[in-house]
Amino acid sequence: MVAIQTTVNGEAHELQLDGHESAVDVIREQLGLTGTKLVCAGGVCGACTVQIDGTPAVGCLTPATALRDREVTTVEGLGTDGDLHPVQRAFMAHDGLQCGYCTPGFVVDAATFVDRWQREHGTSEPDRHTIADALAGHLCRCGAYEGIYRAVAAACRGDFASETGVSLRVDGRAKVTGDAVYTADVYPDDALEAVIVRSPIAAGTVGPISSDSAEHLVDLLDDDRRVRYAGQPIAAVAAPTLIEARQLAADLSVRIEPAPFVIDPDDALASDAPLVYESRAAKKTAPNAAEGPMAPARWQGNLRGPNPTPWLGTLAKRRVKKARSQGAKGHVALHFETAVQLHSSFEPHATVADWSDPDRLRVWTSTQALDHVAHELADHFGVEPGKIDVVSDFIGGGFGSKLSVTPDMTAAIELSRRARKPVRLVLSRAEELTATGNRPGSRTDVDMVVSDDGDLDAMVLDGQSLTGVSINSPYTALATLVYGRSPRLARDSDIVANAPPGTPFRGPGGPTYAWALEQSVDQAAHQIGMDPIDLRRRWDGNDKRQALYDWASNLPVWSDRPATGTQTGRYQRGVGIASGNWLYMVDPDTEVEVSVCHGRLLVRNATQDMGTGSKTVLARAVAGVFDVPVADVDVEIGRAGSRALHGPTSGGSRTTASIHSTAIEAAEKLKAEVGVDLGSAEGASATATRGGDHSMRPVPITFANLQLGRGFSAAVHVSEVEVDTLTGKTRVVSVHGGLAIGVPHARELAISQCEGSIIQGIGLALYENQILDPHSGVTLTSNLEDYRIPQLGDTPEITIHFHEPGWEHVPGGGVGLGEVATISPAASVGNAIFNATGHRPTTLPVRPDRLLEGLR
């Protein structure tokens, strides 16, 4: 051990080090400064950035000994005298954040950039390229890049030199100061660190697990003791430190009898392929890749399905056959493929459990389904209501990967029960990028028949989802809902393989169907020589989307677009359009309470805010009723337990539409009761329940806490790209996103969501790709260098437009947007590349190697 002296945020410290530690671990664990985050552990994302003698450094790659005799500044010490740094104020005011997990790293670095810029350039404004270059060492998975550009530019201009600046989010200040406590930041005294032991091989049967030294060991396998993919949880162990726990895990004697396995989808379909699920009983244990209920389907080997969604399906097939045999001009026949996309939330799956008091179980967990998870955990562990509290106060992103009870939760709780000590279990980035779910890849064959004057005569789609060990990921069925009522047939199958499980991912199936459908429509327009917007106008029965087509066709970028395939230079510019369609969902059981507490308004229930803005939506709703500043309303969500009121899961875009009008109703009730003088109303409260909509037609489907409401939400994206035909690189220059989701509650935050969706869509279109080793099934892209997500510098100029009418039957006049906003961006980029180059990119992601081949 060595002792070093260092000064952190102006305070002198002596640190005892053994020399291997990275600065980020010591800053978080020894100094308790948890604002500095660990995300990639590889120098790529910048979340761990601190200043050392004023120079930004990545704490994950900086040896802790390098802090010797240095002045270190973390996000907690960024401001002066309790005042924030102008950059922090700018990030709050321009909403340079969503979940906030990347924010400390961004502001610590941006602060040095802004200070340097102002020294050298006064209060002129740097261009976007300069900002992106300076902050190239940072990533944001939520895609808050537009806000980040705005914030940094504003800070450089000196906008926040003196004034305080108002936070657009009620939790903005906590996020820019590092005060926000995420599950991964909870370090109870005396806690054990736990790790999950995972299968190193793709299939096998696991023998009994034992260890000489693992006094704290839980087995995580089902009764059949089978593992079906490399990375599958087998057991969990706990020890006083993470290093010891990992050593225990490595030393654990686990005997696995290897079994034959199959990784590649074509191999999985071979008649002699090893079966991933060998029996009927085993098939029943397959995880569900969708949020919705599991539709029954037939199995043939590793193929599950096809499940048809027909509308005059036989006629559709006949028309396709005829068009093909005649070589009809309007017959489109294309094959599309999409890659497996990873959520890669910046806060990994994490649970801290404290069951040291047998009468009280406390759980902190990073979940987007707090209330649901709290009930499931109580059931699973047989805890009486009132004896369990589950907290998910700040969540560093989820995107669909945190919708259910996960092994980190059950393992941490069980280990805490046995050890009678608090237990922390935080997944590593490699685990997060391997085994916590993904958007399944897909292969789609499309046949579309369009008459010479632009009628859609028939459409047949065959879709295969590459779901890994999961099942049930239909997506071509969604394609049948968009355009008109002409004959059509969609057939969805899953190909299972010994690969990590597919799970819901923001708009499950949405971007996947759109990649195939929207490019086929574009291709049809091209073949019959019609404008792609006009063709959609002819077919589309959704009047909200019709309004968006009017908006899109009037955009200068659209009217100025080049004729397809006419360019010859190195750089080719193109514009593409795609539309998106999604369901409207709501949780009718949502309850919200508004009360007077310590003389202030308090609004609460058991929902959560993963960066989507629910805290702000609630506060603004209540403030609006009482006509007080938003800052006068306290919000208490992210807690489920004895006093909790049911709150919606943040999935299916249901949260805002469920909580907004309910909060208004509760606030109005309270106001009717006590008036506006809160001084004499201490303790008064009122509660409201969301219920269904006032709608003329019955709501089609309901299951637990979820109703499918009337109407489809709609989106249209117009993307402009520049393709470097020499290097095969595509740059998205601008994107216009039009959304018909009614009135956007918390408009600026809604815009940020839409911008983030576009950025994730660009990731899907151009960069993101999980890659497995074909011989072992091991995930090779298990770090943020090889799993490539969009950077600040990849952000196009984004403009968001809302078409608001059409949702008058919904209380509050607006529905959710988290998903509809993600459907069409990637497809619009595909169409833009076609417009630019005359080459249609059908396989995702459109990497330089693919584009060069296509252009050859």
Place this chain on the structure above:
Amino acid sequence: MIQFPDSYDTIEVPAGGVVRSGGTDLQQRLRAENARPTIVDLTGVDGFAGISSSPDGVRIGGGTTMAAVAAELDASHPALAIATGSLATPQVRAYGTIAGNLTQHTRCWYYRHPEMSCFKSGGDSCPARTGRHLYGVVFDRGECVHPHPSTIAMALLCYETTLILADGSSKTMDELLGDGNDPTRDHLLADGDVIAAVHVEPGWTDERGAYFRSISRFEAEWPLVEAVVRARVDDGVIAEVALAVGGVATVPLRMTAAEAILVSSELTDETIAAAAAACTEGANPLPETGYKVDLVLATVTETLERLRAAGE
């Protein structure tokens, strides 16, 4: 265990121990492997960091940060400076060092995966060759198929470079890198050898330099292919030139055939095309790296166009 030697004489690396400069490569591997070898931390060695010039060139202390190399050699050695200033991220350049860059371990995803073993991690095969090697070599010269990681090594190939070791001995770049045939190593330093400094010949009069990397995103991404060129141009005619390409083989490659085309020529579109084409000669791509032939062409073309623009 950790040691902080304060002079080159007192450096002694125990068996199984590792030396550390900036730590930007080592710290990542220690965490991934949960490893705790003895660390010999060089940051306290007297004279380890810093650049000094003399008439026979510049001496860059092994512990000099990449940010300092990029900033201070901008005028005298533009090719080296631009290449160094374009790699990784600002934070990594601010702490990672030139010695660490030359001796960093490969970024092959198999090598870096704790569940995988290969020639470089003590195994006896190359799973990338038979598995996935999308970012692999396009000049296949040995059993290992992942390109050498060091951008700076590629740039230094264009200069007369001498590595000065802590024991006072010296090595050429060729002696550091070898021919790339030994799949078990990233470089040929013996265990315990420590790079004290890198000595680089003086820049040419009015030397110009250019660098380009082909990547899919904005920046801060490992190159698919990268190229660097330095040149002295007299009256529009190239008098002296050195060109190297990285991301293509288990060692960076000096492109002498292309240099022969360039020297005594003007930088016309035709010369650039011929030189770029010469750089692809002998390419023998793997199943997944055929695209890198196109990218060598593209990357060298862009690099030479930037060289031309640098003189305007």
